[in-house]
Amino acid sequence: MYLTGFADEAAPDIEGQIRATQELGWKYIEARSVNGINIHDVSEEAFDEVAGKLQDAGMQVNCFGSAIANWGKSITDPFDITLEEVERAIPRMQRLGTKLIRIMSYAVLPDRGPEDQMAEERFRRLRILHQMFTDAGLTPVHENCMNYGGMSGQHTLRLCENVPGLKLVFDTGNPVFTDDHSKPEPYPKQSSWEFYTHVKEHIAYVHIKDGRYVAESGALFPQVQYTFPGEGDGDVVRIVKDLLSSGYDGGISIEPHLSVVHHDESVTSPEEQRFANYVEYGRRTERIIADIQEGQA
Numbered sequence: 001m002y003l004t005g006f007a008d009e010a011a012p013d014i015e016g017q018i019r020a021t022q023e024l025g026w027k028y029i030e031a032r033s034v035n036g037i038n039i040h041d042v043s044e045e046a047f048d049e050v051a052g053k054l055q056d057a058g059m060q061v062n063c064f065g066s067a068i069a070n071w072g073k074s075i076t077d078p079f080d081i082t083l084e085e086v087e088r089a090i091p092r093m094q095r096l097g098t099k100l101i102r103i104m105s106y107a108v109l110p111d112r113g114p115e116d117q118m119a120e121e122r123f124r125r126l127r128i129l130h131q132m133f134t135d136a137g138l139t140p141v142h143e144n145c146m147n148y149g150g151m152s153g154q155h156t157l158r159l160c161e162n163v164p165g166l167k168l169v170f171d172t173g174n175p176v177f178t179d180d181h182s183k184p185e186p187y188p189k190q191s192s193w194e195f196y197t198h199v200k201e202h203i204a205y206v207h208i209k210d211g212r213y214v215a216e217s218g219a220l221f222p223q224v225q226y227t228f229p230g231e232g233d234g235d236v237v238r239i240v241k242d243l244l245s246s247g248y249d250g251g252i253s254i255e256p257h258l259s260v261v262h263h264d265e266s267v268t269s270p271e272e273q274r275f276a277n278y279v280e281y282g283r284r285t286e287r288i289i290a291d292i293q294e295g296q297a
Contacts, residue, residue, distance in 0.1 A: 001244075001248065001249050001250065001251070001252065001289075002026075002028055002062070002250075002251050002252070003024070003026050003028070003251070003252055003253075003254075003282065003285065003286065003289075004026060004028035004029060004030050004062050004063070004251050004252070004253045004254075005021070005026075005029070005030060005253050005254035005255065005256075005278070005281075005282060006030050006032050006065055006253065006254070006255045007020055007021055007029045007030070007031075007278070008031075008032050008033045008034070009255065009256055009257070009258075009259065009274065009278050010274060010275050010278035010279070011271065011274070011275060012033070012034070012035050012036060013034065013035055014034050014049075014050045014053050014054070015053065016271075016275065017029055017034075018053065018054070018057045018059055019275075020275055020278050020279055021059060022057070022059075023279050024279055024282040024283070024286075026282070027058065027059060027060055028059075028060050028061070028062040028251070029054075029059060029060070029061050029062070030061070030062060030063045030064075030065050030102075030251075030253045031050075031061045031063070031064055031065060031096075031098075032064075032065030032066075033065075034046065034050055038065075038066065038067045039061075039064055039065070039066070039089075039092065040064060040066055040067075040068075040085055040088045040089040040092060041067070041085070041088070047092060051095060051096060054096065060096070060097065060098075061096045061097075061098045062098065062099070062100060062251055062253075063098065063099075063100035063101065063102060063141075063169075063205065063251065063253065064089055064092075064093055064098055064100070064101040064102065065102050066085065066089055066101050066102055066103060067085070068082060068085050068086060068089070068101070068102075068103045068104070068129070069082055069103050069104045069105055069106050069125070069126070069129070069147070070103075070104040070106075070107075070145070070147065071104065071107045071145055071146035071147055071220065072107065073104075073106050073107060074106060074107055074109070075106040075107075075109065075117075075118045075121055075122055075125075075148075076109075076118075077106075079125055082125065082129065083128075083132075086129060086132050086133070089101060090132070090133070090136045090138065093136075093138055094136065094137075094138075098138075099137075099138055099139055100138075100139050100140075100141055100169075100204075100205060100251070101133060101138060101139070101140050101141070102140075102141055102142075102143050102169055103126075103129060103140045103141070103142055103143070104142060104143055104145055104147040104149070104150075105122050105126060105142060105147045105148040105149040105150075105159060106122055106125075106147055106148060107146060107147060108146065108147065108148060108150075108151060114151055114152075114155070114181035114182075117148055117151075119148065119158065119162075122148050122159075123159070123162035123163060126142075126159065126162075126163045126166065127162070127163050127164075130163055130165065130166055134165070139167060139204065140166070140167070141167045141168055141169040141204050141205045142156070142159060142166055142167070142168050142169065143168070143169045143170075143171055143174075143207065144156055144168070144170060144171055144174050144175065144178075144195060144199075145171065145174050146174075146178070146220065146221070150174060150178055151178075151179070151180075151181035151182075152180050152181050152182035152183075152190065152195070153182065153190075153194065153195040153196075153197075153198030153199050154182045154198065155181065155182070156168065156195075156198070156199050156202075157198060157199060157202075160199070160202050166202070167202060167203070167204035167205070168199055168202045168203050168204060168205070169203075169204070169205040169206065169207055169253075170195075170196060170199060170203045170205075170206055170207070170239075171206075171207040171209055171255070172192050172196075172206070172207065172208055172209055172210060172234040172235065172236050172239055173192070173207070173208075173209025173210050173211055173226070173232070173234045173255070173257070174209065175189070175190035175191060175192040175194075175195045175234070176189065176190070176192060176210075176211055176212065176213050176224065176232065176233050176234050177189065177211070177213045177221070177222045177224045178190050189213050191235070192233070192234045192235040192236075192239065193235040193238055193239065196235070196239050196242075200242075200246075203243075203248075203250075204250055205250050205251050205253070206239075206240075206243065206248075206250065206251065206252050206253065207253050207254075207255050208229050208236060208240075208252060208253065208254050208255065208285055209226070209229075209234060209254075209255045209256070209257060210226070210227050210228065210229050210230065210231060210232035210233075210234040210236050211224045211225055211226040211227050211232040211233070211234065211257070212224065212225045212227065212232050212233050213233070221264065224257075226256065226257040226258050227258075228256075228258070228280070228281060228284050229254075229281065229284055229285050229288055230284070230288055236288065237288055237292070240252070240288060240289060240292060241292045241296075244289070244292055244293065244296065245296060252285065252289070254278075254281050254282055254285050256277060256278055256281040258274075258277045258278075258281065259273055259274035259277045259278070
């Protein structure tokens with residue numbers, strides 16, 4: 001098992017991301033954005049600079065936190081948009097020696113019910129994406145976020161059934177603020193533990209995020225009070241304990257959202273605070289794991 005994180009929550013630039021990772025004594029970064037642009041969308045010149053600085057620091061990128069088929073993309077958009085992102089990502093992953101890439105299953109279509117979400121087209125596209133990455137020796141992992149698979153554990157299972165071999169990155173915090181579309185209206189919020197138990201056998205990677213649902217905001221993302229790991233409703237300790245007792249040996253990646261929310265520009269903070277929060281979040285995650293391992297021993 002290894003620890004990593006979305007270091008763009010510690011600093012926008014690669015130098016700050018490397019420094020935060022070194023402060024924690026880790027060697028892996030889950031690369032999402034550099035100066036606000038996703039790793040698969042930055043210019044070739046900018047990518048070359050990032051790759052050089054990572055190499056100089058002895059740092060590795062374990063996963064691309066891509067925007068491929070994410071909550072900002074519609075299943076009604078031309079598929080070429082997605083294919084172009086994949087074609088940019090693959091050679092960059094190969095250059096960095098990165099094996100994992102986070103993908104999603106496109107945004108939930110508004111004003112449509114859970115059974116009217118163009119599921120077959122989503123399955124078709126994800127089968128193609130999965131094949132493209134695996135043919136290149138890479139592993140795409142689907143995240144339960146504001147997308148088709150994130151509508152419930154059962155929706156994620158439908159993805160896995162229709163995209164043979166698909167692996168998952170399970171995010172502990174996303175169920176907290178997401179409607180459970182496997183249940184009757186009015187949809188309750190999901191249980192992280194329940195979602196986890198449905199999809200556990202397909203999990204290859206884990207995001208640690210925690211918080212409490214506050215209220216609907218009228219925007220895409222509801223209001224959430226993000227917390228340090230284990231202090232919210234994301235069942236973080238219970239899930240990590242079950243993972244470790246089951247012999248999980250993959251990555252655990254922190255996504256604090258305490259000082260910076262990647263998809264919400266209104267949630268910002270001074271540089272020193274976001275850096276300190278990221279490091280503290282990492283240390284608390286380490287303590288949770290150490291306490292669990294000590295108890296299991």
